[in-house]
Amino acid sequence: ETGFDPAVIKRQFPGLAAPDLIYLDNAATAQVPEVVLAAQRAFEIEARGNVHGTPHRRSRAAQAAYDHARAAVARYLGVVPREVVFTYGATSAINIAAGALTELVGPRDRIVVTQLEHHSNLLPWQRLAHHRDVRLEVIPVRPDGRLDLDRLEQILHPDTRLVAITQCSNVTGAETDVARVVAAARAVGAQVLLDGAQGAPHGPVDLPALGVDYYAFSGHKVYGPTGIGVLWGRQEALAALPPFLVGGQMIREVTLQTATFADPPRRFEAGTPPLGGAVGLGAVLDWLGGLDWTAVRAHERNLTRRAIEGLQGLPGVRIVGPTDLDRRGPVVSFVAEGIDSLELCRRLDRDGLALRSGHHCAQPLHDALGVPGTARASFALYNLESDVDALVAGVDRALRDLRR
Numbered sequence: 001e002t003g004f005d006p007a008v009i010k011r012q013f014p015g016l017a018a019p020d021l022i023y024l025d026n027a028a029t030a031q032v033p034e035v036v037l038a039a040q041r042a043f044e045i046e047a048r049g050n051v052h053g054t055p056h057r058r059s060r061a062a063q064a065a066y067d068h069a070r071a072a073v074a075r076y077l078g079v080v081p082r083e084v085v086f087t088y089g090a091t092s093a094i095n096i097a098a099g100a101l102t103e104l105v106g107p108r109d110r111i112v113v114t115q116l117e118h119h120s121n122l123l124p125w126q127r128l129a130h131h132r133d134v135r136l137e138v139i140p141v142r143p144d145g146r147l148d149l150d151r152l153e154q155i156l157h158p159d160t161r162l163v164a165i166t167q168c169s170n171v172t173g174a175e176t177d178v179a180r181v182v183a184a185a186r187a188v189g190a191q192v193l194l195d196g197a198q199g200a201p202h203g204p205v206d207l208p209a210l211g212v213d214y215y216a217f218s219g220h221k222v223y224g225p226t227g228i229g230v231l232w233g234r235q236e237a238l239a240a241l242p243p244f245l246v247g248g249q250m251i252r253e254v255t256l257q258t259a260t261f262a263d264p265p266r267r268f269e270a271g272t273p274p275l276g277g278a279v280g281l282g283a284v285l286d287w288l289g290g291l292d293w294t295a296v297r298a299h300e301r302n303l304t305r306r307a308i309e310g311l312q313g314l315p316g317v318r319i320v321g322p323t324d325l326d327r328r329g330p331v332v333s334f335v336a337e338g339i340d341s342l343e344l345c346r347r348l349d350r351d352g353l354a355l356r357s358g359h360h361c362a363q364p365l366h367d368a369l370g371v372p373g374t375a376r377a378s379f380a381l382y383n384l385e386s387d388v389d390a391l392v393a394g395v396d397r398a399l400r401d402l403r404r
């Protein structure tokens with residue numbers, strides 16, 4: 001007996017009420033629970049105003065709501081609020097970090113990424129490398145889609161400034177051995193940025209225990225609103241970073257020719273923040289924080305095992321990525337011999353099965369694994385065993401149809 005029942009949870013998500021929908025694209029964007037909609041509605045009606053010291057009651061209410069949301073994010077990550085920077089998503093968080101670091105690196109320096117990164121955690125570092133003549137080095141993947149961390153010590157160097165790495169692959173579901181990466185990075189004095197876009201949705205994060213320097217994630221993948229995300233930075237790390245986006249709300253003093261900047265986190269939050277998004281994100285993280293995560297993880301793991309076993313049992317279907325459940329999230333990508341992933345997912349949509357096709361913004365990984373694209377089913381806490389069974393039956397039917 002646990003306090004977690006996925007069928008009860010599912011009823012708290014109005015977007016899942018449609019009887020003809022089996023939503024299995026959670027790694028792209030998850031559905032949103034009523035608590036978020038209620039919090040956002042209350043904010044817009046009772047507390048809508050701008051933040052940062054306007055002397056009227058609506059501004060004070062907006063500021064209180066914004067501060068409350070930042071505190072909720074901090075609780076979920078096990079950190080203090082002044083280390084939490086609100087951004088527009090994981091992509092904007094990583095761009096802000098990379099844009100700031102661009103000013104601090106030079107030709108001798110090295111940045112390390114991996115072969116399985118989402119383009120969001122690759123292109124900002126590519127650009128930094130091109131602009132600053134920095135060497136971009138790559139931790140390769142093994143044929144099973146897991147990172148070859150045995151290469152770490154060889155690749156890391158005293159001139160390595162940063163390792164930018166994902167917590168969990170959005171294609172294969174493989175989870176990174178973060179402790180190992182952090183230990184190796186520390187040994188050469190490098191910082192670590194962890195892309196938590198696929199990690200944060202699967203339970204509260206203990207950032208002090210992980211030992212990384214920066215962490216990025218998106219609201220819409222943790223059952224929150226779109227247009228909001230977080231860049232967390234260790235206090236000393238943020239203090240050393242220049243701003244990237246500049247404009248209103250992030251300054252100390254401005255003259256026509258010069259400007260000085262506020263302390264973090266404000267230094268990184270130029271312009272009016274996405275307040276409604278922050279409020280919704282705070283509400284959902286408080287809600288997630290109250291769940292029994294041992295039970296939720298066991299449930300997501302069970303769905304993953306059931307999907308892998310079911311799909312593997314179909315003729316010509318192969319899972320792309322690790323099939324053992326150790327260090328693995330609920331993301332299951334697969335290829336079907338002779339069938340294009342887009343064609344397959346279009347056919348599945350006719351049965352109400354929502355899956356993603358293509359390279360999932362990880363083209364170098366697909367190149368490395370020698371597949372042009374995959375179909376991806378990704379599970380959330382509200383998915384049921386019956387959803388997985390519908391997936392397996394649906395793929396079986398689709399493949400028979402398409403191969404006829």
Ligand code: PMP
Pocket residue numbers: 027028089090091092118120121166168169170195197198218361
């Ligand atoms: N990193 C990973 C691992 C992701 O899966 C995603 C979203 N697919 C991102 C970064 C980017 O997130 P967003 O599009 O919300 O900025």
